[in-house]
Amino acid sequence: DTAVSQTPKYLVTQMGNDKSIKCEQNLGHDTMYWYKQDSKKFLKIMFSYNNKELIINETVPNRFSPKSPDKAHLNLHINSLELGDSAVYFCASSQGTDSGNTIYFGEGSWLTVV
């Protein structure tokens, strides 16, 4: 049983398209995240949701719109895709927002924009 699962795992799309990545966690956590890993493997937080409410938005372009229909799901929709959006997007979850809690990551979604 995968704790944090995201789909699709691989996505190749053209510039200008709109795409979504879905994420679900079965850990019973109330906090979920999206992280972006660029081609140099640098990881940076994009968004964080706690109980379906946005708590972190790291100055991400508003072409990126996260949506949390319930505590177990956090989807990422990207409009008007650009070449620079090519990256690996990781969904993650944790219990609560205490800074010491372990964050559990999904296996990543490899997005390639051509």
Add this chain to the structure above:
Amino acid sequence: AQSVTQLDSQVPVFEEAPVELRCNYSSSVSVYLFWYVQYPNQGLQLLLKYLSGSTLVKGINGFEAEFNKSQTSFHLRKPSVHISDTAEYFCAVSAGFQKLVFGTGTRLLVSP
């Protein structure tokens, strides 16, 4: 603001040799530190974390790390590595509200 520096982008080592992956941090508040491992084409998995208490933290797969406040370091060590330890290792510091700030990663390459 919190930040993490991983001094080595790549560390080659022979199987069964000891290894140390270096991490230095900068933080103006109480520090929570983490080491994550990323195997090829996979997500990140927590190896260990330091919250408080003993400065020597033991993690999974035989890894351990030592928190050194005076040197602002949190180096990861393993006394004897295996081929299967080949992966990317990320040090991270918590920047509040569960926001992890990651270092740039160290690729551990274990050869026979």
